[in-house]
Amino acid sequence: MKALVWHGKEDIRCDTVSDPEIEDARDAIIKVTSCAICGSDLHLFHNYIPAMKPGDIIGHEMMGEVVDVGPSAKGALKKGDRIVVPFTIFCGECDQCKRGNFSVCERSNRNKEMADKVFGHTTAGLFGYTHLTGGYPGGQAEYLRVPLADKTHIKVPDSLTDEQVLFLGDIFPTGWQAAVHCEIEPTDTVAIWGCGPVGQMAIRSAVLLGAMQVVAIDRIPERLSMAEAGGAITINFDTESVVERLNDLTSGKGPDKCIDAVGLESHVSMGQPDTLLDRAKQMTMLESDRPHVLREMIYVCRPGGIISIAGVYGGLVDKIPMGPAMNKSLTFRMGQTHVNRWTDDLVRRIDEGQIDPSFVITHTAKLEDGPEMYKVFRNKQDGCIKVVLKP
């Protein structure tokens, strides 16, 4: 089959690889009908996430049709079922799964020993991601083996198109969880850094959850226009002072809730001198991530507020103003998304027409064009916000 394979930094190829097979009784194989490129894939593209190996199939946002089912998954799935695959693989039986903490499932990471050493305790297995999370082959491919498939799936109604439901596997619940973590109250101003696909979903989620005012921050004009369409007030951090504008919009009090939808690759520019220092430190391995957004959020957040982090961080960060954070009584919430915790609610909201996540798709291409689309998405060319690939 064809699949997008990681060969090294900025080197992704559409290779022909062997087809996946059922390896465990709980496995299923799907024929991928749609998959997408995520901001997290860019972190891999740039080799910022450690423990990728050349030859790894990437991709963790995918859906398709079940073509083969292992004996133990037969009760839950059958050939022909149409499913979205959550990017977090989970067993449904461990303590964490019983709590709904699916992204920290204790059993789904087949590289548990390594993860235990690096993280202290393992987290869940993830598709198409680092070997720290199991190194499972990803879904930017024609076929995908889904481990623990009796649990690791989302059944979707036939009345909804691929484009409407594909993002249930990652970015929609990610934006949603980021907003739920904010415990939004009707008087709240929610500020969201980053208007990429995750930021766009977080904006819509904060609106649906009843925020009085949603403010979105980015520098890419077309992304800001999409943010505004979703009901946000926008700040272009290239041309405006983020802190001043946020204070102006909140009578000087600062946003009650702050969402980071940027992560470890904060834009590097003279306007944010700390990012130049971070970039230099990254290059000399003194720091792995660029936490400009965290610093800005802690500084501007209203005391007693919540900092909700959806953007991915990989390792170590410097100069986090812990003093202000502690003294301002800030609450931090973060994590890879517990995708299936939100599924029922979000499927219903799509079905009822409250939201249609397909609004974010700007590009649809063949799988073979994947390597090219990685560059278009990374370079933010041609108005690109979200790429869907059709194997």
Add this chain to the structure above:
Amino acid sequence: MSFIANATRYEDSPEIISTGPSSLSSTDRLARNLGWFSIGLGLAEMFAARSISRAIGMEGSENLIRAFGAREVASGMLTLSVERKAGLYSRVAGDALDLAVLSTAVKDDNPKRGNAAIALAMVAGVTLLDVAAALGTRQQRLRDEDDIRDYSDRSGFPKGVNAARTQAERDNREPEPEVKALPRPQTGGAEHRL
């Protein structure tokens, strides 16, 4: 190269049968080679400054050569990074400095002016490559600022933004999704190969 990838696989992982076109363009590869070249040359300048200065008849300029070496290493690292464009621009600027300094060594009273001239010609050649890579990279990453898309019609709310804003009020009496969607505990739990 696919055999290297195959050698590091899990035994149950897909095997690469044939490899397709890469996202790395020829410009990217040129830039990468220039990055490594920059680091190699920089290290030589830093640690063999004395023999280099002798070879081109610039005795007494060892510290200048070492400083140039450090600069080469820094631009090399930047050129190998995601900020390739900045790295290549810094290389072009560095080339200009090198050319200026070397041209002072190509004069009649320098017995090694022959060597200095060869070095000058080499730097001039590399400069052309640097300029080509820098322009190519700039072109590849260019965003067309005259063609900014307007997505103001993409609210994502089929019933409109205003209906979305009042959704939470309507939801208020419904149970918290966090509690509602919790999975039912399962029994059994055999070990499975993942």
